[in-house]
Amino acid sequence: MFQHVEFYPGDPILGLMDKFAQDPRTDIKVNLGVGVYYDEEGRLPVLECVKTAEAAIANPPRPRGYLPMEGLAGYRSACQRLLFGENSAVVAEGRVATVEALGGSGALKVGADFIRQWFPTAKCYVSTPTWGNHISIFEGAGFEVGKYPYYDPATIGVKFDEMKAFFKGLQAHDVVLLHPCCHNPTGVDLTPAQWDEILQIIKDKQLIPFMDIAYQGFGADMEGDVYAIRKAVELGLPVFVSNSFSKNLSLYGERVGGLSVVCPTAEEAKLVFGQLKFTVRRIYSSPAAHGAYVVDTVMNDPKLFEQWVGEVYEMRDRIRAMRQKLQDVISAKVPGRDFSYFTKQQGMFSFTGLTPEQVARLQSEFAVYMVENGRMCLAGLNSKNVDYVANAMAAVLQ
């Protein structure tokens, strides 16, 4: 019956987590694979604001009825405030349709299914390179997925002229998947001036921008990281935004994300909202409650919100310190090479330029795990292992 089913070789990122867990070299092993923030002690943190929120919602315990298809109202408005701003005109005008989703991944899936149904001839384009699951999710929704030029290994920057020329050649209603901040896997972002240019092309060509933001607060700051989203709204673009609280609330397993669609009119937003609900209904019916209560509590209590922002910046600053440390140690060990990219790149990741062979050597000889494409998650570094990792990288680079 199932002999024709193709073998699944596993996911290049999630598969590493299993491999790492099984590695018996517990005294030295370092996980720089998956995009998860670990603290200075190498532990997955439970944020203080989350502890307070969980204590509040546990007493008295809440009954666990179904949430509506679109999720919790306070959660959805919190997503809108974070993405579009406290006094957003488009939100006030009822032009934003927002649904809670199962993580950023669930938001991408709901958005992809919606666009596929209502723009059946549209193609989807992702950056070269991108987070691998972008391609899987859009292909899974029935899209033909193409790639636009983005990362330039020669300059460790963006091939901006090629990117612009490529966008100018696309058809109306083609979807361009963009990373508003902390590009995964490269850590290389567009500048505000470059966003202005690219968004104008998107407008002129009537493309559909789909912005996936999974690292708000880890780049510049909460507001700076949504520059591209706000600019798209200012230009009047019909923008899709998938957001995730997995990383910035350290709530990975709660599957807390959201999908927002900014529409030209409130009437259209109502139509879109209805279809987003139906999309949710026929995939998983309604989202999960516990994580939503936590997010709702943190985001809608001014004191907890302020505490949360502070905790995000602590994570961001610790990653920045690790970037600097790694750059200093490795520069001393491998003279004559420029490692300044470690501190120039933004967010959790560095695209190291290590070859798959060098990555494999790091794993087999040093128990240092990073993604095969050379992406390293800096949040797995701490003051105890950073020298060890720098030495290991220096050894495979020689």
Ligand code: KET
């Ligand atoms: N978008 C991006 C850009 C992203 O890096 C991730 C997760 C997600 C969406 C998914 O978010 P979630 O809320 O967990 O559904 N990235 C890390 C984990 C993974 O691969 O699933 C990673 O790149 O390591």
